[in-house]
Amino acid sequence: MSRKEDTLKRIIELPDTFLIRGGDPFVIDVNNLLAQINQNRMKDQKRSLNMESAALNSVSKIIKEQQDWVIDALRGLKLDPELLRQKLASMDIKKIALIMANHAYPSLGVHRLSRDRIRVALEYFGLVEPWGHKEGMGIVQRTAEQVSEFFPLEKELENEAMMFYEELSSNLKNKKEILYEEVIGRDEMRLRRAFYIAYLSSTGRISVRRNSITGETLIGMPLNGDFESLAIPLG
Amino acid sequence: MAILRVWRYHLAEENASSDEEIKQKADKVLKLLLIETSSLPGMKGWELKKHVGKEYTGAIKVAAVQAEELGMKIAVVPDEEDADNMDKARFVIMPKEPLSDLELSRWMRVEEVAALAIIISEITIRGGGVQVQAVERLLVTKLPKWRVNQIISKLKRLGYIKEENGLLMKDWRSKLEIDDTGLIREIVTTKE
Numbered sequence: 061m062s063r064k065e066d067t068l069k070r071i072i073e074l075p076d077t078f079l080i081r082g083g084d085p086f087v088i089d090v091n092n093l094l095a096q097i098n099q100n101r102m103k104d105q106k107r108s109l110n111m112e113s114a115a116l117n118s119v120s121k122i123i124k125e126q127q128d129w130v131i132d133a134l135r136g137l138k139l140d141p142e143l144l145r146q147k148l149a150s151m152d153i154k155k156i157a158l159i160m161a162n163h164a165y166p167s168l169g170v171h172r173l174s175r176d177r178i179r180v181a182l183e184y185f186g187l188v189e190p191w192g193h194k195e196g197m198g199i200v201q202r203t204a205e206q207v208s209e210f211f212p213l214e215k216e217l218e219n220e221a222m223m224f225y226e227e228l229s230s231n232l233k234n235k236k237e238i239l240y241e242e243v244i245g246r247d248e249m250r251l252r253r254a255f256y257i258a259y260l261s262s263t264g265r266i267s268v269r270r271n272s273i274t275g276e277t278l279i280g281m282p283l284n285g286d287f288e289s290l291a292i293p294l295g
Numbered sequence: 296m297a298i299l300r301v302w303r304y305h306l307a308e309e310n311a312s313s314d315e316e317i318k319q320k321a322d323k324v325l326k327l328l329l330i331e332t333s334s335l336p337g338m339k340g341w342e343l344k345k346h347v348g349k350e351y352t353g354a355i356k357v358a359a360v361q362a363e364e365l366g367m368k369i370a371v372v373p374d375e376e377d378a379d380n381m382d383k384a385r386f387v388i389m390p391k392e393p394l395s396d397l398e399l400s401r402w403m404r405v406e407e408v409a410a411l412a413i414i415i416s417e418i419t420i421r422g423g424g425v426q427v428q429a430v431e432r433l434l435v436t437k438l439p440k441w442r443v444n445q446i447i448s449k450l451k452r453l454g455y456i457k458e459e460n461g462l463l464m465k466d467w468r469s470k471l472e473i474d475d476t477g478l479i480r481e482i483v484t485t486k487e
Contacts, residue, residue: 126422127421130421144420144483159478161395164393165392166402167389167471168329169337
């Protein structure tokens with residue numbers, strides 16, 4: 061007798077040995093038995109099919125034994141499965157849910173809104189404008205001559221930037237952050253101030269950040285002390 | 296003698312600060328466990344360790360006392376494959392008392408709670424596992440088919456039931472949060 065045939069034969073005889081021995085039928089792993097039947101196919105197809113069907117029949121006997129065992133166990137607890145099913149069938153959904161509530165201890169948790177949901181709420185209440193609706197800051201118009209004035213960076217511009225920084229930092233003491241648009245203004249010094257801000261942020265003296273919820277660009281003090289902030293390129 | 300007194304003073308100071316530190320860590324543990332960061336409640340031990348430090352188990356013990364005063368308890372759900380490893384266990388805050396009918400709708404929708412009760416009863420009757428189709432047949436007597444599928448998926452996602460080899464079984468949240476013996480007894484003994 062081959063090893064495969066021997067395995068299938070053991071499965072076929074299992075319910076008989078089991079019934080003699082008695083005990084908890086759940087010690088038999090039905091899934092494992094099914095896997096074994098699947099793995100032990102023989103070359104002789106006819107014989108293999110015969111033995112496989114006999115083995116499956118044995119497995120079904122074990123499952124039946126397990127089911128009976130559970131029913132007996134429930135009856136031992138004075139709970140009849142059929143009665144339970146009938147009761148559930150006769151009750152409406154609300155009644156079942158209310159009974160369930162008496163025996164449920166659900167885990168507690170505070171639900172936190174995501175930033176995206178907060179933005180949707182702010183947009184709904186009209187506190188911020190939706191994405192794409194906000195008017196852009198516009199492009200700073202400058203001529204080639206104006207640009208060449210600043211490159212390479214003159215010592216004079218650096219001094220001017222530091223004077224601008226003193227003024228800006230005194231304003232930042234009162235307010236934590238100032239709107240970028242407020243700082244650069246709309247007069248003829250706009251371009252020069254934009255360069256000062258770029259210079260100061262690139263040297264880490266100020267930080268420029270974009271509020272992802274409101275879409276505003278804000279100027280503040282460096283986040284982790286001097287010379288540690290990063291310059292944010294502005295389009 | 297004076298040196299000894301100073302040394303003792305420092306020691307007392309050190310203990311006081313470490314107690315305070317543990318209390319702060321316990322507050323942090325409570326906050327972390329209460330604020331949901333995913334669809335599943337609570338946090339794994341390794342996540343708490345990351346936020347609170349190596350002594351997170353001590354902080355959990357203090358947090359459990361604080362939770363007790365608020366009518367809650369901290370439950371530990373061991374990892375299925377590595378039951379002794381606290382880092383892999385999940386820590387969850389639960390109420391000490393069961394829900395009242397007013398709180399029911401805040402947990403899940405009424406039909407979802409009822410479906411869970413039916414599924415748990417059927418799983419218990421059948422000794423731990425029931426075929427998905429059998430559950431669907433039971434639930435369609437009370438709910439539309441499309442809703443039944445939705446509810447089964449939701450209960451799986453929330454960790455109340457799991458499917459293995461076509462059989463539905465109780466998952467960790469059902470085992471932790473539901474007193475199934477009490478539930479079945481009350482269903483059977485309720486007068487129509």
